[in-house]
Amino acid sequence: MTMVIKRVMLDTNILFSAMYKFNGTPFKVFAKASEMPYRLVLCEQIIVELRRNFTKKMPAKIPVLERFFESAQYDFVSLTPDDKAADDEEKVPHEKDRLILRSAIKANVDILISGDGHLVDRGITNPKIMRAVDFLNMG
Numbered sequence: 001m002t003m004v005i006k007r008v009m010l011d012t013n014i015l016f017s018a019m020y021k022f023n024g025t026p027f028k029v030f031a032k033a034s035e036m037p038y039r040l041v042l043c044e045q046i047i048v049e050l051r052r053n054f055t056k057k058m059p060a061k062i063p064v065l066e067r068f069f070e071s072a073q074y075d076f077v078s079l080t081p082d083d084k085a086a087d088d089e090e091k092v093p094h095e096k097d098r099l100i101l102r103s104a105i106k107a108n109v110d111i112l113i114s115g116d117g118h119l120v121d122r123g124i125t126n127p128k129i130m131r132a133v134d135f136l137n138m139g
Helices: 012-020 025-033 044-057 059-071 095-106 132-136
Strands: 006-010 038-043 075-077 111-113 128-130
Touching (some): 006 012, 006 025, 025 038, 095 111, 128 132
Parallel strands (some): 111 128
16 A cells, blocks of 8 residues: 655744754654655745744754754745745735745645644635644544
8 A cells, every 4th residue: 555645834933843842742743744654845935934033033043953954854845936826825914924825835735734823724725724733633
């Protein structure tokens, strides 16, 4: 039987929290999303936002963040000016979140995990957008 790989994108707030506290829910989500049958996907917007947040809030930990980017196994997606808006983008109020949604769709992500109310509970089904705890409780 062939294993179906589910592509999972973690929003900035999940990754930031995972790198800050190694025994919390976000870290458990990162660990689960990094193992089969999942494949971690990151986009340019999330990486830029992570670097900005680390620079602002934890500048001494920037080397940890850079080691993460060098050693973690993930697929990378970047938007181009030719990438069109997603059908459900108007449901997301902030442009930066719209770009993350667009990146997730471009990368054919199955699940986008976020703690951001601007993304969760918007009625978007492709990709499925869920909170960290819901991902952990999935079978």
